[in-house]
Amino acid sequence: MKQKTASHHAPAHLPPPAPAPEWQAWAGLAGRVLVGALMLFSGIEKAVAPPEEFMVVLEGYHILPDPHLRLFALCMPWAEILGGLFLLTGLMTRLAASVTAALSVSFFLALTYTKLRGIELPSCGCFGQGVHLERWQAMLLDVTLIALSAAAWRWGARRLSLDNWVEAAPQ
Amino acid sequence: MIPAMLKTRNGRRAAASAALILLAVGTVRAFRGGYKPYSPEAPAYRRHGPADAPAVVSVFSDFQCPSCAFAVEPVKKLESLYEGQVRVVFKHHPWYFHRNARKAAFLAECAGKQGAFWPVHDKLFESQAEWAEAPDTKALFNGYLKGLKLDSAALEACVQDPATAVLIDADLEEAEEHWINGTPTFFVNGKRCAGLKQLRSTGVEEIERAIKARKAS
Numbered sequence: 001m002k003q004k005t006a007s008h009h010a011p012a013h014l015p016p017p018a019p020a021p022e023w024q025a026w027a028g029l030a031g032r033v034l035v036g037a038l039m040l041f042s043g044i045e046k047a048v049a050p051p052e053e054f055m056v057v058l059e060g061y062h063i064l065p066d067p068h069l070r071l072f073a074l075c076m077p078w079a080e081i082l083g084g085l086f087l088l089t090g091l092m093t094r095l096a097a098s099v100t101a102a103l104s105v106s107f108f109l110a111l112t113y114t115k116l117r118g119i120e121l122p123s124c125g126c127f128g129q130g131v132h133l134e135r136w137q138a139m140l141l142d143v144t145l146i147a148l149s150a151a152a153w154r155w156g157a158r159r160l161s162l163d164n165w166v167e168a169a170p171q
Numbered sequence: 172m173i174p175a176m177l178k179t180r181n182g183r184r185a186a187a188s189a190a191l192i193l194l195a196v197g198t199v200r201a202f203r204g205g206y207k208p209y210s211p212e213a214p215a216y217r218r219h220g221p222a223d224a225p226a227v228v229s230v231f232s233d234f235q236c237p238s239c240a241f242a243v244e245p246v247k248k249l250e251s252l253y254e255g256q257v258r259v260v261f262k263h264h265p266w267y268f269h270r271n272a273r274k275a276a277f278l279a280e281c282a283g284k285q286g287a288f289w290p291v292h293d294k295l296f297e298s299q300a301e302w303a304e305a306p307d308t309k310a311l312f313n314g315y316l317k318g319l320k321l322d323s324a325a326l327e328a329c330v331q332d333p334a335t336a337v338l339i340d341a342d343l344e345e346a347e348e349h350w351i352n353g354t355p356t357f358f359v360n361g362k363r364c365a366g367l368k369q370l371r372s373t374g375v376e377e378i379e380r381a382i383k384a385r386k387a388s
Contacts, residue, residue: 048203049350052365056353059368066372081195091187166183 020158028155031148035100036088038145043080046073060121061110079103087152090161094153101149108142111135207348209361211260214338216283220250220258225385226378228370229260229358231342231351234275235303236266239355240296242367249370249378256382261292263342264354271308276339278312281329287319 046054051073058069083099086092114121114135121135133141157163176182211229230246232239250257263280265272275295282291294315295302302311316326329335346356349363357364357374360381364374 044199044202047199049352050363050365052363052369053350053352055369056365059366078195081199082192085191085195086188089187089191091191092184162187166180166187169178169180169183171179 020155024155025158027151028157029159031151032087032090032093032097032156032161035097035145035148035152036084036086039080039084039100039103040088041084043077043082043084046077047081060119061114062117062119063110063113076103087149087156090157090163091166093157093161093163097149097153097156101146101153104142104145104149108139108146111139111142209349209358209363211358213260213262213342214283216286216288217261218258219261219289221255222258224256224258225381226253226256227258227260227358227360228374228378229262231262231264231346231354231356233264233266233269233272233354234279234292234295235269235272235299236354237299238353238366240299242355242370243293243296245367245371249375253378253382256385257378261288262345263339264346264351264356265339265343266354270304271302273339274308274312275302277330277335278315278326280335280338281326282316282319282321284329285321285325287316287321290319291315 051070054073054077055069058064058073064072079099080103083096083103086096087100111121113119177186209229211227213229228246228249230239230242232242246259250259263276265276279288279291279295282288298311298315302308305311313323316323349358353365355366355370357370359370359374359377362373362377364370364372
């Protein structure tokens with residue numbers, strides 16, 4: 001009769017799993033820092049200005065109905081700021097990376113919508129009024145951010161993250 | 172209590188989250204500063220409508236801005252729709268990247284000193300396509316002034332006068348203090364309306380509210 005081993009981990013005769021490659025931890029950190037910093041900058045640019053300024057940009061997309069524009073103009077910058085800051089510092093890394101990825105996907109879809117509808121955008125509004133990008137530049141940036149968010153989600157908590165400090169709690 | 176909280180994962184997570192949120196709020200508030208209350212001051216020749224009108228619509232505008240040109244007629248319609256209840260105040264905001272915007276601003280300002288601000292304002296917007304990218308606007312602008320019987324020597328002296336630049340730059344500085352990032356931007360009794368669409372919605376609501384409040388008092 002087989003006896004159960006005391007541990008249900010890898011049997012003793014198998015070698016221990018190979019350590020994760022270093023490049024993954026660095027890729028995750030790079031993804032966190034780049035996406036986090038960019039989102040933080042983008043959000044702050046929008047949040048410091050009066051919401052009416054960002055509302056003008058949103059009006060240009062012809063996506064949101066008017067009654068919701070103000071609420072969106074008030075909330076979206078904060079989603080960027082908090083998502084960016086949490087990701088940059090590596091706190092709740094996977095949740096933060098999901099937020100930044102979701103934001104980037106929604107920006108990409110919004111730009112695609114304007115392209116398909118033939119809507120000319122005077123400014124993508126990506127960074128409030130701080131930096132002006134052409135539509136194709138903004139779409140390329142969004143794709144890059146999605147990829148970097150994925151790297152941050154997968155490997156971002158490994159190095160220099162507040163998540164490591166959280167996990168190291170004695171209790 | 173706090174040290175005990177930091178011994179648990181959830182405690183550390185909550186503490187770090189709270190710190191980051193406070194940092195974010197503090198940073199935004201620091202960058203934003205305080206929004207200064209808006210006051211529609213401008214030389215008398217840049218004001219149009221009754222002095223005691225309940226609704227004052229200030230417009231930061233650039234003579235070379237197509238959206239500003241598009242907004243001229245709707246603003247006039249507002250004045251006629253709410254006859255005697257609306258006062259319009261013009262504020263200069265020539266964008267640095269508009270080739271002839273500053274020259275147009277100087278022209279209008281100096282025509283204003285001879286009582287012809289609004290006719291020149293209208294003419295500049297009507298003819299915007301003609302002069303906007305012209306390499307030399309002198310002949311064109313002189314043509315626009317025909318029939319207005321202005322003292323051309325005084326006009327030229329005014330355009331060269333550093334005091335005129337001070338007036339226009341004061342409006343630009345005011346625009347920067349009030350976070351104006353686009354033109355036209357309107358303030359209706361101090362309430363910001365960035366662009367014509369917002370003027371037509373929240374701006375008109377504010378005008379009607381002001382008229383109603385005046386009637387009630």
